[in-house]
Amino acid sequence: MHPLYIFIMLKPFPRYMGEKVYVLGAGSTKYGKLNESIIEIALNASRDAIESAGITPRDVKAGYISNVFGVADKQVHMAPVIMSNLGISDVPGLTIESACGSGSVMFREAFANVSAGFYDCVLALGVEKVTHTSTVESTTLFSYCSDFFYEGGNGASFPGLFGSMARAYLATYKATEEDLARVAVKNHENGLLNPKAHVRKKITVEDVLKSPVVASPLKLYDCCPFSDGASAVILCNEDFAKKSGNPYMEVVGSGRGASPASVQSRKDITTIPSTVEAARQAYKMANLSPKDIDFVEVHDCFTIAELIDIEDLGFFPKGAAAQAVREGRTRLNSDITVNPSGGLKSKGHPIGATGVGQVVEVFEQFTNKAGERTVEDAEIAMTHNFGATGASAAVHIFKKIK
Amino acid sequence: MTQSKPKNQSSRERFIEFAKNGNILLNQCNKCNNIILETVYYCDKCFSSSFKQISYAGKGTVVTFTIQAVAPEGFEDVNSYAWVIFKLDDCDINVSGFLPGISSPSDLPLGSKIKVIDFHEKHGLILQKYQ
Numbered sequence: 033m034h035p036l037y038i039f040i041m042l043k044p045f046p047r048y049m050g051e052k053v054y055v056l057g058a059g060s061t062k063y064g065k066l067n068e069s070i071i072e073i074a075l076n077a078s079r080d081a082i083e084s085a086g087i088t089p090r091d092v093k094a095g096y097i098s099n100v101f102g103v104a105d106k107q108v109h110m111a112p113v114i115m116s117n118l119g120i121s122d123v124p125g126l127t128i129e130s131a132c133g134s135g136s137v138m139f140r141e142a143f144a145n146v147s148a149g150f151y152d153c154v155l156a157l158g159v160e161k162v163t164h165t166s167t168v169e170s171t172t173l174f175s176y177c178s179d180f181f182y183e184g185g186n187g188a189s190f191p192g193l194f195g196s197m198a199r200a201y202l203a204t205y206k207a208t209e210e211d212l213a214r215v216a217v218k219n220h221e222n223g224l225l226n227p228k229a230h231v232r233k234k235i236t237v238e239d240v241l242k243s244p245v246v247a248s249p250l251k252l253y254d255c256c257p258f259s260d261g262a263s264a265v266i267l268c269n270e271d272f273a274k275k276s277g278n279p280y281m282e283v284v285g286s287g288r289g290a291s292p293a294s295v296q297s298r299k300d301i302t303t304i305p306s307t308v309e310a311a312r313q314a315y316k317m318a319n320l321s322p323k324d325i326d327f328v329e330v331h332d333c334f335t336i337a338e339l340i341d342i343e344d345l346g347f348f349p350k351g352a353a354a355q356a357v358r359e360g361r362t363r364l365n366s367d368i369t370v371n372p373s374g375g376l377k378s379k380g381h382p383i384g385a386t387g388v389g390q391v392v393e394v395f396e397q398f399t400n401k402a403g404e405r406t407v408e409d410a411e412i413a414m415t416h417n418f419g420a421t422g423a424s425a426a427v428h429i430f431k432k433i434k
Numbered sequence: 435m436t437q438s439k440p441k442n443q444s445s446r447e448r449f450i451e452f453a454k455n456g457n458i459l460l461n462q463c464n465k466c467n468n469i470i471l472e473t474v475y476y477c478d479k480c481f482s483s484s485f486k487q488i489s490y491a492g493k494g495t496v497v498t499f500t501i502q503a504v505a506p507e508g509f510e511d512v513n514s515y516a517w518v519i520f521k522l523d524d525c526d527i528n529v530s531g532f533l534p535g536i537s538s539p540s541d542l543p544l545g546s547k548i549k550v551i552d553f554h555e556k557h558g559l560i561l562q563k564y565q
Contacts, residue, residue, distance in 0.1 A: 172507040181446060181473065186532045186558035187509045188500075188517040195500030196519060203498075203544055247502040248539050296519045296528040297471075301498060 050147030054273040054280040055430070056266045057085025058395035063261035063380030064230040065163040070105040070260075074114050074159040077262035077385075081155065082118075085266040086278040089118045092266075093151035095125035098138035098158040099384035101173050102127075105161045114157065131177035132333060133419030134158060135263070135387025136426035142267050143286050143428075152272045158385035159262035170258045174383075177420045179294035191255055191334065193295055193421050195247035198336035200301040202249065207339065207354035209249055213240035214357045215335040216253045216377055222364055223374020225405035230259045230380030254335040259380030263389035279399045284412075285320065285429030287313025293423040304422030307344040311416070314427040315346075322346035325429070326410035327369035327397070329390035331417045332377050341416055342370060345427070369407045372397065387417035387426065398432040445473045448487075453553035458492045458522060458529055461485035469527060490527075492550025493564075494520040497528055499542055508556050513537070518561055520548045531559030 059080020061073055068076070074097070082089060095118075097111045107113065111125025130137040135158035142156040162170050175184030183193060201207060217237055223229035235253055243252035273280045289309030292298050298305070315321055322345065330345065332338035339353040347368050348356045356362060362370040373379045373393040376386060394413045396402045407413075411432045418425035443451070449472050452459040459472040465482040476483050499518040509515070514537035519530045531550065534557075536542050542563070552560040 167504055168507060168510065171504050175506040181558075182530050183517075184506060186517060186530055187502075187505060187512075187515060188530070189502050189504060189506050191504075192500040192502045192517050195502070196498040196517065199500065199539075199544075200498040245501075245503055247500045250500075294530070296530040301519070 050144070051149055052270045053143050053146045053283045054268055054270065055283065055391060055395055056268050056273055056276055056278060056280045057081045057083070057087070058265045058392040059084050060228055060263040060389055060392045061261050062228045063259045063382055063389070066161065066260040070102060070107055070159055070161040071110070071113055071117065073161060073260060073262045074110070074157055075117055077159070077264040078114065078118060078155060078157050081157070081264035081266050086276055087153065087266065089120045091153050092118070092120060092123055092155045094145065094154045095123060096138050096142040096154060096156045097125060097127045098129070098134035098388065099127055099160060100129050100131060100134055100177070101160060101162055104165055104173060110159070130424045131419035132331070132381065132383040133387060133417050133424045133426060134384045135389065136415060136417035136428065137288070137387065137419065137424060139387055139391060139428065140286055140288055140426045143283055146267050146269055153266065153268040155264060156267055156388060157262065157264040158388035160382035160384040161260045162258050163260050182294045182296055189247060191247035191250055194334040194336055195250045196295060197301055197340070197421065198249050198334070201336055201339065204302050205351035205354065209241060210237055211339070211354035211357055212250070212254055212335040213237040215332065215338045216240050218357065218363055219332060219371050219375040219377040222372050222405055223378025225403065226374045226379055229374045229378050230257050231378050250334055250336070256333050256376040256381040259382040261380060261382035261385050261389070263385045263392045265388060265391050265395065279433070281395060281398045281433055282431045283428060284431045285314035285318030285427070287311060287317065287427045289313070289425045291422050293420070295421050302340060303350070304340055304344055304418060304425065306418060306422050306425035307341060307416060307427070310425045310427040311345045314414070314429050318429040320412065320429060324412050325368065325414045326412050327372055327407040328414040328416065329371055329373060329393055330375065331386070332371060332375040333381060335377065338370065338375070345414070345416060364405060365408050372402065372405045372407050387415070390415035390417060391428070394430045398430070445475070449473055450553045452489055453492065453550055453559055456492050456550050457489045458527070458550060460488045460490050460527065462488050469525065471527065471529070490522055490525060492522070494522040494529070494548055496520050496542060496544055496546045496548055498544065499533070501536060501539065512557065516542055518542070518548060520561070529559070531561040532557045533561040533563070
C-alpha cells in the first residue's frame with residue numbers, strides 16, 4: 033500500500049448515510065471527429081443510455097449535464113435544450129463545468145442527489161464538440177481552463193503545463209521518456225480493442241519517441257487527442273433498480289478533491305493532491321483499499337498523468353509507477369488493469385464527456401459488453417477523472433451486481 | 435521591503451506594477467507570518483485577511499519548464515519560448531512566467547538563474563536568464 037494511505041485512511045471522514053445508488057443503463061457515441069451538432073451528439077448518447085436502462089424519458093426526474101466549450105458550437109444553457117429535445121421539457125436540468133473533470137464532478141452531483149433521496153432516477157450526460165475549431169483555437173480554449181493569470185496568460189498551453197510536470201517527475205524519479213512512451217503504447221493496445229475509440233492505431237515506443245515534440249519533453253503520442261463525443265448513464269436508487277429487471281451496478285464509493293489551481297502553487301509538482309483526497313474518500317466510503325480494485329479508468333490526458341495517477345491512487349508507491357509500467361503490471365489482465373478502454377490517450381478526450389465515458393466503460397465491463405478488452409473476473413472497478421492539471425478531481429468505485 | 439497598500443488598485447494591478455520593476459509582490463500574514471502571493475485574498479494557513487505587503491526581488495532558480503510547439507493565441511508572434519516555474523531566492527514561493535529566446539531544453543538546465551524583467555500586457559510575466 034502507498035505509504036501515504038497509512039496516514040490518509042486514518043484521517044476522519046463523515047460516515048456516508050445516504051441511499052444506495054446504482055447505474056442502470058449506459059450509452060456512448062463514438063469518440064472522435066463527429067459531424068453532428070453538440071446537441072445531437074448529446075441526444076444520441078442519452079437515447080442509448082435510456083434504452084440500455086429499459087426506461088422511457090418520463091422516468092427521468094432530473095438531468096445533469098457536463099460540458100465545457102458549448103459556446104464553441106453556439107450552445108450554452110445546454111441542460112434545458114437537451115431535456116426539451118428528449119421530450120421532457122418539464123424536467124429540471126443542470127449544466128456543470130469543471131474543465132476536463134466535468135464528467136466525474138457532474139456524476140458525483142447526480143449521485144449525491146439520488147443518494148439524498150431527491151430523485152429516484154436521473155440522467156447523467158457529458159458532451160463535448162471541439163474538433164471543428166483550429167488547433168490554435170482549441171489550444172487557446174483549453175488554456176482558459178488553467179489559472180490564466182499565471183499560466184495561460186504567460187503562454188502555457190495544456191500540453192505545456194503537463195510537460196513541465198513531466199520534466200519535474202523525470203528529474204525526481206528513475207523514469208525516462210521511454211517509460212512515458214510505454215504508457216501510450218499500452219493504452220493504444222487497449223484502444224485497438226474498443227470500437228468507439230478515437231485513435232485505434234497500434235504504436236511502438238519508437239513511434240512515440242520519434243513523433244514531433246508538442247511540449248517538451250512530451251511528444252505527439254504522449255498527448256491525448258481533441259475529441260468530440262458524448263456519454264450518458266442512468267443513475268437510480270435501489271427500489272428503482274430492482275424493479276427495472278435490467279442489469280445494474282452499485283456505486284460503492286465517491287470522493288471529491290481539490291488542489292491549488294496553478295501548478296506553481298503546489299509544494300510537490302509530481303503529485304496531484306485532489307486525486308489523493310478524492311481516492312481517500314472513495315476508498316473510505318467503500319471500505320476498500322487499492323488491492324481490492326480489479327481495474328481502473330484513470331485520467332491519462334498525457335502519459336505523465338497516468339504515472340502520477342496510479343501512484344496517487346495508491347496502486348504503486350511514489351516514484352515506482354514507471355518501473356511498474358516497464359514490467360507490464362498495468363496491462364490488460366495484469367496486476368491492475370489500467371485503462372482497458374484505451375483511456376483518454378486512445379479512446380479520446382471529449383472533455384465534458386470523459387468522466388462519464390469512464391463509467392460507461394465500467395458498466396460495459398460489468399455487463400459483458402466489453403468484448404476483447406474484457407477484464408477477466410472483475411468485480412470492483414474505479415474511475416478517476418480530474419479537471420485542468422488536477423485542480424478538481426473525482427474518484428468513484430463500482431461493484432458488479434451478480 | 436514592506437509596502438503600504440495603494441488605494442483604488444486591484445491585487446492583480448498591484449502585482450503587475452511591481453513586476454514591471456522586476457519585483458514579486460507578496461503578502462505576509464499579520465497573524466501567523468505565512469507568506470503568500472499578493473493575489474491570494476486570505477492566508478491559507480490561518481485564513482486571516484490582514485497582511486503587510488512585501489516587495490520581493492524577482493530572482494530565483496528554475497524548478498521546471500516546457501517549450502511548446504503550438505502556442506496559445508496571443509503568443510503566435512513570438513519565436514520559441516519557455517514557460518517556466520521558478521522558486522524565488524530565499525523564499526518558499528514558486529512563480530511562473532514567460533521566458534523568450536529558449537529553443538532547446540539544453541538552453542535551460544534545471545536550477546538556472548532567472549529574474550523578472552517586466553510584465554507585458556500580451557505575454558504576462560517576462561523573465562530573463564542571468565548568471
